Amino acid sequence: MKPIRRIVTGHDTAGNSVYLQDDSSSPTITRGVTITNLWQSAKVPVNNATDYFDGSAMVEPPETGAIFRLIEFPPSSPRHMHRTVTLDYAMVLEGEIWAILDTGERLLRQHDTLIQRGTMHAWQNRSDQPALLLFVLLDAEALQELPPDLSSLPPDLNRPGRLS
Numbered sequence: 001m002k003p004i005r006r007i008v009t010g011h012d013t014a015g016n017s018v019y020l021q022d023d024s025s026s027p028t029i030t031r032g033v034t035i036t037n038l039w040q041s042a043k044v045p046v047n048n049a050t051d052y053f054d055g056s057a058m059v060e061p062p063e064t065g066a067i068f069r070l071i072e073f074p075p076s077s078p079r080h081m082h083r084t085v086t087l088d089y090a091m092v093l094e095g096e097i098w099a100i101l102d103t104g105e106r107l108l109r110q111h112d113t114l115i116q117r118g119t120m121h122a123w124q125n126r127s128d129q130p131a132l133l134l135f136v137l138l139d140a141e142a143l144q145e146l147p148p149d150l151s152s153l154p155p156d157l158n159r160p161g162r163l164s
Helices: none
Strands: 004-011 017-025 028-030 033-041 066-073 086-094 096-101 104-109 113-117 121-124 131-139
Touching: 004 033, 017 033, 086 104, 096 131, 104 113
Parallel strands: none
Antiparallel strands: 004 017, 028 033, 033 066, 066 131, 086 113, 086 131, 096 104, 096 121
16 A cells, blocks of 8 residues: 555634645555555544644544554455454445454445444455555443454554453
């Protein structure tokens, strides 16, 4: 995946709307998928005067925060089943991909959306073309009877203190 242009707006000292950034978000390759984190909010509601994304990569958003990202899935064997303590909005922008749960699977094609509510899941691209998905991840309350399972995720993206 090529770098994605990111334009960020804000305000100047007179209160006028201005462009603060016009740059590219660099993708990171992790376990065969390409992740581009476009923005991250430290908490919701967001403070638009001070909230700033430093470009760091993590699986889950900060506590009470959100992440806006793209993931490109190459044609592949099934990904590892995992669960995060998040509410995820996912939309297929290009290609197709299988969403796999404990009890079944669904094929998602361009513009299909999935609302992922902290369930154990995996992704598999069974086609011969990459699948590009847009995600918004929101921090969620942990389901007490179902602890998070991030064991299949790369350790460089795991956040200390949020895994128990």
